[in-house]
Amino acid sequence: MPPFTTIAASVRDRLYRLALRMVGDDGEAEDVVQEVLLSGWQRRREIEALDNPPAWLLKMTHNRAIDRLRSRRVRTTNERAAAVADQTSRTPHCLAESADTLGHIHRLMQQLPADQRSVLQLREVEGLPYREIAETTGLTVDQVKVYLHRGRGKLRQLLLHEQIVER
Amino acid sequence: MNHTHATALLDRYFAGTTTPAEEHDLKTYFRTADVPAELAPYASLFAYWEQQGAITAPPRKLTARPGLRRTLLAIAAALLLLLAVRGTYRWQQPGLTTFPVAERQAVDWSQHEITDEKEALRFLKTVLTTTSDKLNEGPGITVRELREVRDILD
Structure with missing residues (x-):
């Protein structure tokens, strides 16, 4: 079994992306990851013995992020402000999308409910199978499928509504 | 496709x-x-x-853990205190060359020897009385403390 430090190093970016997606603020996302890794370090013997330690850490991140969202319910304004304007230069492909379009999609994503956002993030960005998404979010596999369907559908509606995509 | x-x-x-x-x-x-x-x-x-x-977590800040930092600060403070005490002590001590050292002299015990029989008996009684008093002090303290413990337990 790999040591906790190796597990943490391999999964840290994924935890950060999930936390960022959920809380919408990079500093707060960093805090969430820090808390999760600290908590994980204190229980490292148990975690190292698990079948899928990254799934456990993702689940912890999801739960911590939910706690944060619950602790400050009125968040919409700040989430929208935490757009990806400074991240657009990091896009890995050469398509000619403007930063405005990607930023707009980001803002549309932030309009989705937290559960749909996290399911979409884990599927579209992290490429996790339904079972692992269910483990991370505490939903059933069927619920994950429904949330994914609704999330994508809602996103498409938002895109159509904002006239980014024309049917 | x-x-x-x-x-x-x-x-x-x-x-x-x-x-x-x-x-x-x-x-x-x-x-x-x-x-x-x-x-x-x-x-x-x-x-x-x-x-x-493609988003990655920002690089970790290399900060000492709070517990470690506290320990290091405590050690540093203790060392500083020791150095301060040692400095003060040395400062207060006179130099070796000026310290008044008594000259060693042989004691003539024959001057203190008791030769009178009554005086010797009186001296012996005094010594024995004092010793007896001191011997009783220890058990007295022990009995008192045991009593206090028993009171607490009761």
């Missing part, structure tokens, strides 16, 4: 019925293929997923 296949997959993608492999194919298609105009706007969405996947 051709345009027709991509359109069909896209419909299934939004219906939530695509497999991970098909979703991967779609992402590859929108990243690399010459996408027709009617599908081009969707490229932004897949580009967005790609962009989100």
Whole structure:
């Protein structure tokens, strides 16, 4: 079994992306990851013995992020402000999308409910199978499928509504 | 993947019925293929997923753990205190050359020897009385403390 430090190093970016997606603020996302890794370090013997330690850490991140969202319910304004304007230069492909379009999609994503956002993030960005998404979010596999369907559908509606995509 | 296949997959993608492999194919298609105009706007969405996947956590700040920092501060404070005490002590001590050292002299015990029989007896009684008193002090303290313990326990 790999040591906790190796597990943490391999999964840290994924935890950060999930936390960022959920809380919408990079500093707060960093805090969430820090808390999760600290908590994980204190229980490292148990975690190292698990079948899928990254799934456990993702689940912890999801739960911590939910706690944060619950602790400050009125968040919409700040989430929208935490757009990806400074991240657009990091896009890995050469398509000619403007930063405005990607930023707009980001803002549309932030309009989705937290559960749909996290399911979409884990599927579209992290490429996790339904079972692992269910483990991370505490939903059933069927619920994950429904949330994914609704999330994508809602996103498409938002895109159509904002006239980014024309049917 | 051709345009027709991509359109069909896209419909299934939004219906939530695509497999991970098909979703991967779609992402590859929108990243690399010459996408027709009617599908081009969707490229932004897949580009967005790609962009989100490229985000990495900021580098960790190398800060000492709070516990370690406290320990180091405590050690530093203790060392500083020791140095201060030692400095003060040395400062207060006179120099070795000026310290008044008594000259060692032999004691003539014969001057203190008791030769009178009554005086010797009186001295002996005094010594024995004092010793007896001191011997009783210890048990007295012990008995008192045991009594206190018993009171507490009761």
